[in-house]
Amino acid sequence: MVVNPVCPLLNALRKAWDASTFVKLTLSSPEELEPGLRNIKARPVALKDGRRICLTQCFATREITLNLLPEDGIRTLADSFAHSWTRANLFTTAGDFQFRRESSGKVSVRAARPAFTAAPALEHDRRNPLRKALADEPFLQRLGVTTLQGAPRPGMSGKLRQVQRFVEILGHLLADWTTKPQRTLRIADMGAGKGYLTFALAHALRLRGLDAEVTGVEARPELVQEANRAAEELGFAQLRFVAGTIGAWDAPAELDVLVALHACNTATDDALFLGLEKGAELLLTSPCCHQELRPQLHFPPALAAVSGHGILAERQAEILTDALRAHLLELRGYSARVFEFVEPEHSGKNLMLAGVRRTAGGRPKEAIREEIRSLWAAFGLKSQQLAKLLGEVPV
Numbered sequence: 001m002v003v004n005p006v007c008p009l010l011n012a013l014r015k016a017w018d019a020s021t022f023v024k025l026t027l028s029s030p031e032e033l034e035p036g037l038r039n040i041k042a043r044p045v046a047l048k049d050g051r052r053i054c055l056t057q058c059f060a061t062r063e064i065t066l067n068l069l070p071e072d073g074i075r076t077l078a079d080s081f082a083h084s085w086t087r088a089n090l091f092t093t094a095g096d097f098q099f100r101r102e103s104s105g106k107v108s109v110r111a112a113r114p115a116f117t118a119a120p121a122l123e124h125d126r127r128n129p130l131r132k133a134l135a136d137e138p139f140l141q142r143l144g145v146t147t148l149q150g151a152p153r154p155g156m157s158g159k160l161r162q163v164q165r166f167v168e169i170l171g172h173l174l175a176d177w178t179t180k181p182q183r184t185l186r187i188a189d190m191g192a193g194k195g196y197l198t199f200a201l202a203h204a205l206r207l208r209g210l211d212a213e214v215t216g217v218e219a220r221p222e223l224v225q226e227a228n229r230a231a232e233e234l235g236f237a238q239l240r241f242v243a244g245t246i247g248a249w250d251a252p253a254e255l256d257v258l259v260a261l262h263a264c265n266t267a268t269d270d271a272l273f274l275g276l277e278k279g280a281e282l283l284l285t286s287p288c289c290h291q292e293l294r295p296q297l298h299f300p301p302a303l304a305a306v307s308g309h310g311i312l313a314e315r316q317a318e319i320l321t322d323a324l325r326a327h328l329l330e331l332r333g334y335s336a337r338v339f340e341f342v343e344p345e346h347s348g349k350n351l352m353l354a355g356v357r358r359t360a361g362g363r364p365k366e367a368i369r370e371e372i373r374s375l376w377a378a379f380g381l382k383s384q385q386l387a388k389l390l391g392e393v394p395v
């Protein structure tokens with residue numbers, strides 16, 4: 001494919017950044033050699049003030065590193081490619097792309113399967129002190145996730161990894177949220193289960209000095225009772241668990257953050273709907289047990305090869321469900337991102353669908369509706385819970 005020089009890289013970088021799929025970029029093969037400059041590398045980093053693009057100029061004997069605001073970083077890299085470099089290799093968890101700029105100025109793009117399948121951890125590595133400190137937290141020991149030495153208990157390393165990644169992701173989103181109201185934040189976790197991630201949520205907010213009331217809603221009363229006991233023993237005064245279902249919960253008039261991790265099947269839709277109705281700034285879900293669309297799917301002829309394999313048809317139903325949910329969030333004025341929450345080896349339920357309320361911009365609603373309509377028609381869908389709750393069922 002041959003295309004105009006600046007846009008493809010600019011667009012691909014922006015898209016990867018927005019979707020939190022950006023892993024790294026290298027600009028190489030300079031057009032005119034600046035003495036000693038070999039290449040430019042870029043990757044995302046999490047700093048105290050929010051996420052930045054870390055740009056490193058690699059000379060033969062030294063490196064110069066700059067941390068730029070996302071938009072500045074993206075533009076700098078795209079401009080630099082357009083004027084000084086002939087090759088750019090972009091790695092994202094959605095796919096890898098090689099851009100080549102010819103002397104005529106034309107750019108060719110080659111796509112390949114992603115070499116990295118998990119969203120990059122923005123802190124340094126497994127020995128990261130923040131992760132270690134979290135593993136040592138008494139709440140994780142009390143809930144049976146870690147030992148007194150901060151090591152995962154047997155069978156709990158996946159849960160520990162989820163808690164660590166969740167706290168990191170939440171930290172970035174909270175840092176990027178510059179218009180927090182000057183009052184106690186209201187935060188809800190739907191389908192809280194044993195409360196591992198609800199405690200982690202309350203802990204992350206406390207760590208940032210944020211005043212917040214956190215409520216975990218859970219259908220199983222025995223789990224609620226045990227989680228409230230743990231909250232009391234551990235001194236989590238602003239955390240409580242209530243027994244009941246998402247739809248029946250007597251929610252406050254407004255919610256600031258809505259979380260629903262591994263809420264089964266359409267419970268994720270009920271939770272998203274509640275968050276939308278209550279005007280939540282952040283919606284964080286990790287959908288699982290997608291059962292609603294699978295029996296409805298009529299595969300278009302081009303996908304006959306998929307429909308013949310049960311597991312592939314199931315995956316197709318999951319993809320469709322989450323794509324529809326993401327579009328419905330976009331339609332309601334949110335920027336929606338779908339990314340891998342933890343590495344697949346830690347949990348098969350590893351997608352996160354996050355929504356951040358937009359203050360401005362966004363695509364025209366009719367364009368979003370049209371895309372929903374085409375998906376709906378292509379697979380002969382009849383009903384999807386979030387679409388139904390929002391009154392957005394295509395006709």
Ligand SMILES: C[S@@+](CC[C@H](N)C(=O)[O-])C[C@H]1O[C@@H](n2cnc3c(N)ncnc32)[C@H](O)[C@@H]1O
Binds near residue numbers: 192193244247
């Ligand atoms: C797989 S667990 C996830 C627990 C926790 N969020 C986590 O990720 O560790 C799902 C939980 O959601 C609860 N649940 C399912 N549907 C619900 C609903 N409609 N209302 C409230 N809780 C629900 C289940 O009882 C279960 O404890």
